[in-house]
Amino acid sequence: MNARKKKEKKIISNEKVLQVNNLHVSFRTYGGEVEAVRGVDFDLYKGETLAIVGESGCGKSVTSNAIMGLIPQPPGVIKNGNILFKGKDLTKLSKGGLRKIQGVDISMIFQDPMTALNPTLSIGEQLTEGLRTHKKIGKQEAKKRAIEMLKLVGIPNPEERLKQFPHQFSGGMRQRIVIAIALICDPELLIADEPTTALDVTIQAQILELFEEIQRKKEISIILITHDLGVVAKIADRIAVMYAGKIVEIGNKREIFYTPEHPYTKGLLNSVPRLDLEEEELQPIEGTPPDLFSPPKGCPFTARCDYAMEVCDHVYPFTTKLSEAHGVDCWLQDERAKVLKNSDRVG
């Protein structure tokens, strides 16, 4: 394999594959209602990789599950907003209608390949069942396609491997199989929920390269859910930073990494070890995210923010557009806060 040769530029078109507008998702629990996602907006273009980053519990996975139609209802409720996939509102579809899209047009890769595969079914069956349900093709044809997919994700001896069971594969191999399953119906959108978190670092790099390779071959759009900024730096085109159920900053990879504006984004970047800045110590963000049982009225980051102002406590900031792609929800962008704005910049 020529890992180096494939650094050609990938094509991102202007066609919007997915539009998420003002999405609100809540969970009704015994303790009350948890507002896990509180108004998320973003668009996804064809052939692009959007990374959604943020710490645990910020609503990344809930957002992706909502797009995939996997929010268990009850206790979950999509309270507001819509998810337009090529113009079709996924939140309005019936369960049957949703099933025609799940796995065919949108598919998902899960975090832990050790548990994502059914231990009692052969790899071949798990690969082909989606295909055979949706595309109505014969057994032999499905098998041929499955072998093709296993080759694509780099599994040797696919013919023999089809008959084997998940426990006969290593973790990295299993994640390749999960990817093959997700891609077998040629989806236009792939949601990868922490696809490398459960893998060894060496395997992580291989899987990420596989993503890039597939994206170039298939012009697929990817939503990458992760808290690993290293992964983001490697394969994302755009980055959305989520905090307490909201996207607080969104922009191109360069903009987020080199000119972050939101104090939370800055904090996130400062808490990652960097090889080029030897003397600097890691700066963790003090405190914990707010309790989403009763989310704060103002900016949810206020309590942990070094630049918090009076207004932050009371009113959530509107989005300030810094460039065509770069937007940030922060009061520091307001003209009246200019003094503080440039006092600390990472990079």
Place this chain on the structure above:
Amino acid sequence: MAKYIIKRFFMMIATILIIATLTFALMHSIPGSPFDEERTSNPTIQANLEKFYKLDEPMHIQYLYYLKSIVTFDFGPSIKKPNESVNELLARGFPISFELGMVTILVALLSGVTLGTFAALRHNGIIDYLAMTFAVVGISVPNFVLATLLIQQIAVNLEWLPPATWSSPLHMILPTLALATGPTAIIARLTRSSMLEVLTQDYIKMARAKGLSPVRIVVRHALRNALMPVVTIMGTMLAGILTGTFVIERIFAIPGMGKYFVESINNRDYPVIMGSTVFYSAFLVFMLFLVDIVYGFLDPRIKLHRKEGDA
């Protein structure tokens, strides 16, 4: 596989031998003899009888004769019913007991798994509560109580079904119901709890993300994994049901093995006791073996034998 079966076969023989020896020792340690109740206290007749049944021999010689009878599977005539051999008794009684046992286990398995699955799918819903209430009642009420209740209400008061004997499928309903309720309840509870666990697994979420139909997800992806604990208890449950038939057979006047077995113990009818014990234990050991094989089919991770080259 063949290697495993051969190994299991020898283990089965050893198990049966141990059971047979224990039965022999226990039987002969109980005071009394088969001829206690006989009024013919003529010592010559008694001696002749004992000689005929080889009861006058020393214990170890009797044991050897006994082992021989196991190997040849010929337990000789019954002491109390001298015109019938033990083999004939078994041939007459066992098929009926077997039928009752198998119908029961089939009913228990089908209804228990169905009930447990629906209860899990409607977790904390009305079906769940009803099923679990039934399960608690089913486990708590002993089958002989249930049997008498069923006879009283359904056979005597309502006259819907015949109260006793084993002559048509209609006759089978009440005894099966009485015998199957407990196991059904246990299987339902077990299926429910393991189903609830399986349904939260990632591979079920993944199956949903594939856009598969709910039926396929439950049957193909969830049930197979959820059934593992059920298969595990099947072995012991089978033993419970087969011995449970003895009591139920008596209540419903079913001419199965139970009647002969209980009578033979009261009468110290050694050949019948030995014959039926050995036969039953052999049967059960074989069933347990089948359960292990089913295990291997359900879950590919369970290897019945170690292949060369496997870690």
